[in-house]
Amino acid sequence: MIPSQILQCAQPELQPYAVPLFGQLGRLAKEAKTFRLPFQVDRDRILHTQAFRRLQYKTQVFAFGHGDHFRTRLTHTLEVVQISRDLARTLGLNEDLAECIALAHDLGHTPFGHAGEEAMNACMQQHGLHFEHNEQSLRIVTILERNSHNYGGLNLNTEVIEGLMKHREINDSSAPGYLRSLSLEAQVVNLADEIAYTVHDIDDGLRANLLTIDDVKATQLGKKIFDRVDSNTQEARGMFVDTLLGDLFEQIPRVLLQHSVKTLSDVYACKHSLIFFSHAIKKQLEEMRDLLWKNVYGSQSVQAQAEYGKKIVSDLFTFFMTNPSERIQALIHQTGSSLPLAVKDFIAGMTDAYAGEMWTEVMTK
Numbered sequence: 001m002i003p004s005q006i007l008q009c010a011q012p013e014l015q016p017y018a019v020p021l022f023g024q025l026g027r028l029a030k031e032a033k034t035f036r037l038p039f040q041v042d043r044d045r046i047l048h049t050q051a052f053r054r055l056q057y058k059t060q061v062f063a064f065g066h067g068d069h070f071r072t073r074l075t076h077t078l079e080v081v082q083i084s085r086d087l088a089r090t091l092g093l094n095e096d097l098a099e100c101i102a103l104a105h106d107l108g109h110t111p112f113g114h115a116g117e118e119a120m121n122a123c124m125q126q127h128g129l130h131f132e133h134n135e136q137s138l139r140i141v142t143i144l145e146r147n148s149h150n151y152g153g154l155n156l157n158t159e160v161i162e163g164l165m166k167h168r169e170i171n172d173s174s175a176p177g178y179l180r181s182l183s184l185e186a187q188v189v190n191l192a193d194e195i196a197y198t199v200h201d202i203d204d205g206l207r208a209n210l211l212t213i214d215d216v217k218a219t220q221l222g223k224k225i226f227d228r229v230d231s232n233t234q235e236a237r238g239m240f241v242d243t244l245l246g247d248l249f250e251q252i253p254r255v256l257l258q259h260s261v262k263t264l265s266d267v268y269a270c271k272h273s274l275i276f277f278s279h280a281i282k283k284q285l286e287e288m289r290d291l292l293w294k295n296v297y298g299s300q301s302v303q304a305q306a307e308y309g310k311k312i313v314s315d316l317f318t319f320f321m322t323n324p325s326e327r328i329q330a331l332i333h334q335t336g337s338s339l340p341l342a343v344k345d346f347i348a349g350m351t352d353a354y355a356g357e358m359w360t361e362v363m364t365k
């Protein structure tokens with residue numbers, strides 16, 4: 001057991017609506033007590049998965065290998081982690097839990113970013129199935145990665161697992177056992193993800209010369225930031241994050257008060273999200289996202305990379321459906337899944353570089 005005077009220092013000002021330090025919902029399989037807190041143990045398990053290490057070679061927006069300084073899926077994840085922790089600590093939420101959810105939130109991404117995800121979804125639909133990266137993140141931590149022979153998956157605390165169900169309908173009656181709303185820690189990570197990708201995509205867009213500072217300044221939010229920091233993009237990036245966090249810090253206590261949310265049970269019982277931007281910032285973010293779509297995501301260079309990634313994912317899927325490798329047979333054996341699910345698990349786990357090499361290999365067979 002952790003001595004109580006030390007425990008008090010672990011996170012002294014947790015609010016009653018936070019998930020408690022030791023959690024409440026437990027793990028599926030019982031485990032012996034540890035010296036570290038339950039969510040610290042979970043963080044360790046997520047960080048040491050192979051899926052986490054592969055994030056460094058997966059595309060965020062700019063394909064891996066196209067430049068050393070663009071965000072990868074790993075650096076994006078680390079940015080989401082730090083913003084989640086900042087939000088959680090300032091709001092008196094469970095920082096360890098927020099960190100766990102943030103670390104795991106993109107584990108299920110295919111190679112080649114959203115283009116790879118789109119191609120994989122199209123492949124799965126041919127078999128009456130679908131693909132969605134959040135669901136795959138969940139599958140990785142509950143089935144595909146192993147921590148012990150005594151249980152499947154990582155046996156994470158239920159609060160972490162539920163926190164990864166980002167797009168699942170809250171109180172979805174078709175998901176028995178998952179009737180609670182998301183914890184505030186999970187809601188915080190969703191917003192931290194949005195802050196991280198919006199701000200770093202502006203930064204990467206400027207680096208790739210797909211955006212100019214004048215383009216950014218022409219938006220309401222961009223003007224507000226660049227009026228304060230000249231044209232130093234690093235300083236501006238920090239100020240973007242700070243401005244968006246500032247909005248949430250003002251907004252959240254007001255929303256919690258408005259909905260009489262005082263305890264964790266109140267959070268679980270609330271039928272809608274409690275963590276969202278003010279109306280004004282939401283509008284400004286929409287304007288910024290429009291700019292990013294027009295100049296960055298929709299640009300010829302990013303689209304060309306996307307088409308290349310889609311072709312690789314789709315060709316690999318077709319090949320392995322008719323030529324299931326030993327690795328795929330092993331996945332079927334290990335998970336009891338159908339062939340399309342095992343092919344999907346194998347390809348979704350690949351890094352950009354590995355998928356490219358594999359494509360060259362199988363296309364020349």
Ligand code: MG
Pocket residue numbers: 076080105106193
């Ligand atoms: Mg993300």
